[in-house]
Amino acid sequence: MPKQTAIDDSAAATRKITDALRRAEHRVVIAKAPPGAGKTTTMRRVTRTLLDDGLPVVPIVVQTNAQADDLATALAAEGIRTGRFVSEGGEPEARTRAASAPGLVVDRQLSGLQGCEAIVAPADKWVYCNNPRAAAAPPHYDLALIDEAYQMRGDNLFRVANLFDRALAVGDPGQLDPFTIADTRRFEGVPLGPLETAAGTLELSYPDAPVVELPVSWRLPASAVDLVRSAFYELDFTSATDHDERELHVDRLDIGSPADAAVTTMARTGWAYLELSAAFTTRTDSGMVTAVADAATALFARNAQTRCEQNQGGIPLVGGRVAVGAAHTDQVAALRREFQQRLAAGGPAQLADVVVDTANRLQGREFDVTVVWHPLAGRRDATAFHLEAGRLCVLLSRHRHGCIVVGREGVGDLLDAHPTESNVFLNLPADCPDGWEANHAVLTHLLRHRVAG
Incomplete structure (x- = not known):
C-alpha cells in the first residue's frame, strides 16, 4: 500500500x-x-x-x-x-x-x-x-x-x-x-x-x-525519485511507495548476454545502463537499434512479472506496459522496423504492443518498464537539442518499476568537450535545471548500474 x-x-x-x-x-x-x-x-x-x-x-x-x-x-x-x-x-x-x-x-x-x-x-x-x-x-x-x-x-x-x-x-x-x-x-x-x-x-x-x-x-519507484528530483527539479518530493513495495521478477535464467545482464540489473536495482563500445555513428546507429531491441525482447523472453501496491499478487509484464523512447523520429522508425522484423521471425508476441516513440509523444504517459536510447549515444557533438534537460527527464521518468538506458562509451568525454553554450539573459530567470549539469548527474548515476554491451 x-x-x-x-x-x-x-x-x-x-x-x-x-x-x-x-x-x-x-x-x-x-x-x-x-x-x-x-x-x-x-x-x-x-x-x-x-x-x-x-x-x-x-x-x-x-x-x-x-x-x-x-x-x-x-x-x-x-x-x-x-x-x-x-x-x-x-x-x-x-x-x-x-x-x-x-x-x-x-x-x-x-x-x-x-x-x-x-x-x-x-x-x-x-x-x-x-x-x-x-x-x-x-x-x-x-x-x-x-x-x-x-x-x-x-x-x-x-x-x-x-x-x-x-x-x-x-x-x-x-x-x-x-x-x-x-x-x-x-x-x-x-x-x-x-x-x-x-x-x-x-x-x-x-x-x-x-x-x-x-x-x-505516485508513479516513480523509490529507486528513481532521488535521481529524478536532484537532476531535474527544484521541487522536494518523495515516492508514494517504499523500496520493497514494488518488485520486477524474471523467471528464466540469465544466459549471459548483455541484454540479459541489463534486465537482471534493472530487476534488482531499478536501473541498468547497457553501454556499447565507443563509436561515432549515424543517428540511426544499427548497433544501438539492435541493443535496444535486444533489451526489450529479453524482458518477455524471461517472463518478467511485476508486483506492486496495485497488484500485490503479481502479474505478467505485457507489451502495452513497456515503452521504448528515443530523441528522434528516424530512430523511432528504425526501432519499429526492427521490432516488426523480430515478430516476423517468431520473436515474442508482446513486442507488437510495445510503445515505441519520441520523448515528446511519451510525455504524460506511464509504463511499468522503459527502455531508453540515450540522446548522446554515438554523437560527435552535444547540441542544445540533445542536452535539453526536459527531454532526458521525460525519458527517465515514465516508469513505475525499472528503466534500461542504452548508450555508448564516451558520453562523459563528450559532455566535457561541449560545455553548455546557451546565452544568459540578465532580465530572465536562469534555466533550471541546466541541461549539461543534468546530463552529468544522470551519467554519474547510470555508471553505477553499468552493463558492458
Missing part, C-alpha cells in the same frame, strides 16, 4: 490549493507537480470542491485532445456533469469516449453544453471563442483551471486570458517546453515572449502568486 505519509501530504497539498482559490486574494495560483504526481486526481478534487462551494461552472484548459478526453471522462466518472468542447477533428474520438461515460456531453458549440458543471477543451479550442466570426460572444468565467501549464505556450495564454478573471495553473516544470517549428531566436531574452510557457508567464506576471508544490510521485 502507498505510504500513509504520502496520502496525507498529497491531501494537504490539495487543501492548500483549494484554500488559496477560496480566499480569492490572488488572480493566479500555481501548482507545481513532479512526474506522476496525480495531476488528474488533483484537478478532479479541486473541481468538485469549487462546485460544492457554489461555482456554477468550471472551465478547464488542457493542451491536447487526448488530455481533454481523459480528463473529461475522469470528471464524468466522479458524477460531475461534464462538457467536452470539441473541434471537428477531435469530435469522433470524444463521442466514442462519451458513449461509455454517462454524464459526458460533447458539442462543438458552448451553447450545446448548457447545464454542464465542468467544460473541458484544449487551449486552441478556447482560443476559437475569441474568433470574430464565432456565432456567439466570448464567454466569461470567474475561474479557470489550466492543466499541463508548462506545455502551454504563452501566446495561447494571452489569447484566452480575457475569458477568465482568475486561474489555477497546474503542471510539471521538468518536462519539455512547448514545441514549435518557428525560428525562436527573435524571442530569446524577451520577458513574456510568446514561446515562454504559460506557467512561466504567470509566474513573471504575478510574482506574489501562491505556489503549491505537489509532494508525492
Whole structure:
C-alpha cells in the first residue's frame, strides 16, 4: 500500500490549493507537480470542491485532445456533469469516449453544453471563442483551471486570458517546453515572449502568486525519485511507495548476454545502463537499434512479472506496459522496423504492443518498464537539442518499476568537450535545471548500474 505519509501530504497539498482559490486574494495560483504526481486526481478534487462551494461552472484548459478526453471522462466518472468542447477533428474520438461515460456531453458549440458543471477543451479550442466570426460572444468565467501549464505556450495564454478573471495553473516544470517549428531566436531574452510557457508567464506576471508544490510521485519507484528530483527539479518530493513495495521478477535464467545482464540489473536495482563500445555513428546507429531491441525482447523472453501496491499478487509484464523512447523520429522508425522484423521471425508476441516513440509523444504517459536510447549515444557533438534537460527527464521518468538506458562509451568525454553554450539573459530567470549539469548527474548515476554491451 502507498505510504500513509504520502496520502496525507498529497491531501494537504490539495487543501492548500483549494484554500488559496477560496480566499480569492490572488488572480493566479500555481501548482507545481513532479512526474506522476496525480495531476488528474488533483484537478478532479479541486473541481468538485469549487462546485460544492457554489461555482456554477468550471472551465478547464488542457493542451491536447487526448488530455481533454481523459480528463473529461475522469470528471464524468466522479458524477460531475461534464462538457467536452470539441473541434471537428477531435469530435469522433470524444463521442466514442462519451458513449461509455454517462454524464459526458460533447458539442462543438458552448451553447450545446448548457447545464454542464465542468467544460473541458484544449487551449486552441478556447482560443476559437475569441474568433470574430464565432456565432456567439466570448464567454466569461470567474475561474479557470489550466492543466499541463508548462506545455502551454504563452501566446495561447494571452489569447484566452480575457475569458477568465482568475486561474489555477497546474503542471510539471521538468518536462519539455512547448514545441514549435518557428525560428525562436527573435524571442530569446524577451520577458513574456510568446514561446515562454504559460506557467512561466504567470509566474513573471504575478510574482506574489501562491505556489503549491505537489509532494508525492505516485508513479516513480523509490529507486528513481532521488535521481529524478536532484537532476531535474527544484521541487522536494518523495515516492508514494517504499523500496520493497514494488518488485520486477524474471523467471528464466540469465544466459549471459548483455541484454540479459541489463534486465537482471534493472530487476534488482531499478536501473541498468547497457553501454556499447565507443563509436561515432549515424543517428540511426544499427548497433544501438539492435541493443535496444535486444533489451526489450529479453524482458518477455524471461517472463518478467511485476508486483506492486496495485497488484500485490503479481502479474505478467505485457507489451502495452513497456515503452521504448528515443530523441528522434528516424530512430523511432528504425526501432519499429526492427521490432516488426523480430515478430516476423517468431520473436515474442508482446513486442507488437510495445510503445515505441519520441520523448515528446511519451510525455504524460506511464509504463511499468522503459527502455531508453540515450540522446548522446554515438554523437560527435552535444547540441542544445540533445542536452535539453526536459527531454532526458521525460525519458527517465515514465516508469513505475525499472528503466534500461542504452548508450555508448564516451558520453562523459563528450559532455566535457561541449560545455553548455546557451546565452544568459540578465532580465530572465536562469534555466533550471541546466541541461549539461543534468546530463552529468544522470551519467554519474547510470555508471553505477553499468552493463558492458
